Amino acid sequence: MVKQATVAGAREERQPEGGVGLEGAWPIRACVREALEGYFRRLEDCECSGLYKMVLTEVEIPLLQAVMRVCSGNLTKAAQMLGINRSTLRKKLQYYGLEH
Numbered sequence: 001m002v003k004q005a006t007v008a009g010a011r012e013e014r015q016p017e018g019g020v021g022l023e024g025a026w027p028i029r030a031c032v033r034e035a036l037e038g039y040f041r042r043l044e045d046c047e048c049s050g051l052y053k054m055v056l057t058e059v060e061i062p063l064l065q066a067v068m069r070v071c072s073g074n075l076t077k078a079a080q081m082l083g084i085n086r087s088t089l090r091k092k093l094q095y096y097g098l099e100h
Contacts, residue, residue, distance in 0.1 A: 032059065061096050
């Protein structure tokens, strides 16, 4: 396993499927895969479109909420944790109607 950057003192390792997750935690990729499989089972034969944007939105909102909570609303810390510019984070929070 290849060691990755440290987040809040927890060692990360590259998962066999290429995702990065905390040791002992269920990788996010597996959770998303399971949710998508359930979504497609419920769709059955129905057509769907706009799936890419829908999935990104469904993942981005809780990600932003969780990071802002962990960073106690500090935009600078949250942007650094996410690896994005502070103004980009502020725009995303405004776009989704999330308070900071």
